[in-house]
Amino acid sequence: MIVAKRKPFEEIKEMLKGYKKVLNVGCGTCVSVCLAGGEKEVAILNAELDMARRLEDDPIEIHGQTIERQCDREYLAELDDMIKKENFDALLSMACGVGIQFLAERFPEIPTFPGVDTTGLAVNQAVGWYEERCRSCSQCVLGITGGICPITMCAKGLLNGPCGGTNKGSCEISADQPCAWFKIHERLSAQGRLDSIRKINLARGWKDQIPRNLIQPGYKKPEKVS
């Protein structure tokens, strides 16, 4: 899933300086599961903001609303009436970067601010602990690397590792960071598949250097979007 981390409180407070009536929009999917931007986190942040602004003699009227997904028009539409009626002078989004932008796009006349920093595509290792596993590079090499992503897990994103900095199974950047290529070798060796990395992985064209559009087979871009 997509994981995110709430922005430092001071940064959020600074962004909202001068705005008197704000809607904080939570997201009920990924950021909710990773404990960053769901209903509960919206309520906590709002309470903090409310208190801080009172202490500064500059009260803020802050509302909270969490929708199922901010990356989906169908759910964003649920906010239309409320936003029209309430005259918010700013929106705060606790969705990932995708959701924040889609919210801002739906209500282009209202300034929209991020409440979180999106940190990647990660697995849930334990409650509250998420580990990045995919950089969504658009050309998956997991088939030849034993199901371990060198683009994400190797600090240099090397396709022909391990480099000379591999350190007793760890990466040169930290003893706590496993060397991806050490792991790849270990797994392929156990599977009797080392041949798959004996060949040189040639230089590849990066597919993530322009904004990507994905249209699944059998579909096309509608002429007009609602």
Place this chain on the structure above:
Amino acid sequence: MSIQENNLKSGSNLEKILKSGQFAFTGELGPPRGTDVKEVIEKAQFLKDNVDSVNITDNQTAVVRMASWAASLLLVREGLEPNYQMVCRDRNRLAMQADILGAYALGIRNMLCLSGDHCQFGDHPDAKGVFDIDSMQLIAMVKQMRDDAKFLGGADIHHPPKIFIGAASNPFADPFEWRVQRLAKKIEAGVDFIQTQCIYNMEKFRKFIHIANEEGLTEKVYILAGVTPFKSIGMAKYMKSKVPGMDVPDEIIKRLQGVEKGKVAQEGINFACEQIEEFKTMKGVHGVHLMAIEWEHKVPEIAAQAKVLPRPKPE
């Protein structure tokens, strides 16, 4: 004589010495953290006539220094042959190919293709690491530029750069059994010579070379064994514990500790010279790469003690 007549790839001094079967001896020079040309020239004087080629490091340990190509050209001007190091960390394939063309046009003939230390080690730890291509792919790219006269993107190169292609190999990094395989991949990518990581664990290195010999790799590539003399016990301990991929056996530290204070540096040099003596006769080793880190002024003395002087002067 032209490159073609001799069937040379680049015609560099280093290539000629290696091709003639003579034992090569290369050195290293770190560019300054500023614009002082004098500093480079002074260091270069200690290397002149004592080594066959001088590696010019490229923002080593991810610390900003004078550009490797620029310091390389200063050496060319002084009559030394540089081995231009290029890391994948700081530039993408466009910048790399552009730099290679410029470097060759101005007289650079050897290159060492490296991944590069992670930015986190250096003085700009949050810099974006480029790694558009990796060291393996860089080797293949330089070979394609030289032998096929084609850029990585496929377009023709007019007057392609005839570069003698080098790369690094670390016989001590894990997993050990993969090190020779990775060397084989670099050979397949097109490397002409290898300079190894600093060797201290001779036993392990002998094993590495033995496997490389068995697999016929040392007939396909020239191997220069990496030697860095210890200046002090502190340096040895630092290399052992802090430098990733370095293998410093305790016996060497004990050996340094066993001599009187003031004689540790000489003992470090003695050990290095004993290593060089062994490398001279080790099957599969074609030379030594001496990395006297910030100790360039000791190179004449080390070269003399290691009995590698005078250096051959190919035509």
